[in-house]
Amino acid sequence: MRVGWVLLSLLLAAGCGEARSHAVPSPSSKSHHAFRVGGQFDAEVFGSRLAARQRGWPGPRMPVAPPPRKIDCRQLKCVALTFDDGPGDQTGHVLDVLAAHHARATFFMLGEMVTDNTRDIVRRMVSEGHELGNHSWGHPSLVGLSEAALRRELERTQDVVQQATGVRMRVMRPPYGSTNHEVEAMAKQQGLAQIMWDLDTLDWRDRNAGLVAKRSGEAKPGDIVLMHDIHPTTVEALPRLLDELDRKKFTYVTVPELLGGVTPGKQYHNK
Incomplete structure (x- = not known):
């Protein structure tokens, strides 16, 4: 102090x-x-x-997040939309569509993607109430890395996002969903809960907006939906899938909102 x-x-x-x-x-x-x-x-x-x-200038303004919401997903039809591998060229469009639907999501970001060109996008995520998540620095499989390499993948990403936004992330998603006891221990050290998924839209494989929208529209209450904000076809699918989930009266929440809080190191799927 x-x-x-x-x-x-x-x-x-x-x-x-x-x-x-x-x-x-x-x-x-x-x-x-x-x-x-x-x-x-x-x-x-x-x-x-x-x-x-x-240096003679005031520097970037740190974003101010909206106040926490009181959401009871035991009473509401909640779904957690998540986006991996950004921020990229398409992420701003994703945020525009989410804003139009008053939807909040969770973005699992790669540290190497947080650059001078994308920092404002990451700050916008915070100011619009989205959750920031750690997806490693360069997207390697974390299983099998040395302790030092594993720490660098998570810690460097924690640091670059905090420097850009003032936010210390509390959730992570291991690339490929690949984890073990060593990854769990390091995630716990870094204050990160491990977030998996329940519904994989396969947007990374099938670059088809119609298929992505159809798969996402099949979400059930409590599901964590996996998408990627780096594919144009996902951005194209997003308005359609949100229209379908709106029709079904879903509430769009961040992962911690869905789960009612998270514990560092612990692995989460559907609540």
């Missing part, structure tokens, strides 16, 4: 050179909560903003 307040003092001092019309908040104000992640002061996020200010 001492490190955090030292950094806070430095930032406030740096702000003294700005125009007088920009009031600098005191440490006792509510502004210091902007540097908390999961209720804890995050010196890394704070430090990156301080460095940006010292």
Whole structure:
């Protein structure tokens, strides 16, 4: 905590050179909560903003997530739509379609895909209430990796997303669904629950929007649906599958909302 307040003092001092019309908040104000992640002061996020200010510009605004929703999936027909392997060129279109249907989803992202070109998309996910998930750095099978390599795959992705958004992810999906005791232990170390799926749309294999929409429309209450936000055919299918699920009166929730919370390391399918 001492490190955090030292950094806070430095930032406030740096702000003294700005125009007088920009009031600098005191440490006792509510502004210091902007540097908390999961209720804890995050010196890394704070430090990156301080460095940006010292370079002469304020840096990116960290997104603000909507307040948590009170959703009882024991009473509602809930479905958790999930998207793997992004963010990519199609992800913005996916977010547009989800927004049109007031739908929230979970995005399991590759760390190597979080770049200067996609950071704004990831921030948008947070601001629109979607859940961010860790899908490793480069999509290897995690089973069989050395402990050090396994840690790098998860930790680097945790770090790059946190630097972009201020969010420390709490769910992960092992590539190919491949996991074992070592993956479970490392996921637990990183504070990540393992999320599998119940309905695979096979959009990665069958680049056919009609098939993807048909398979997704067969979702049952409580299902976790697997899709990929990197395929144009999935984006094409999304309005149709959402129309079908709307007709069936589904509520679109994030994975933690569906499950009522998650435990690091634990493996989850349908509730």
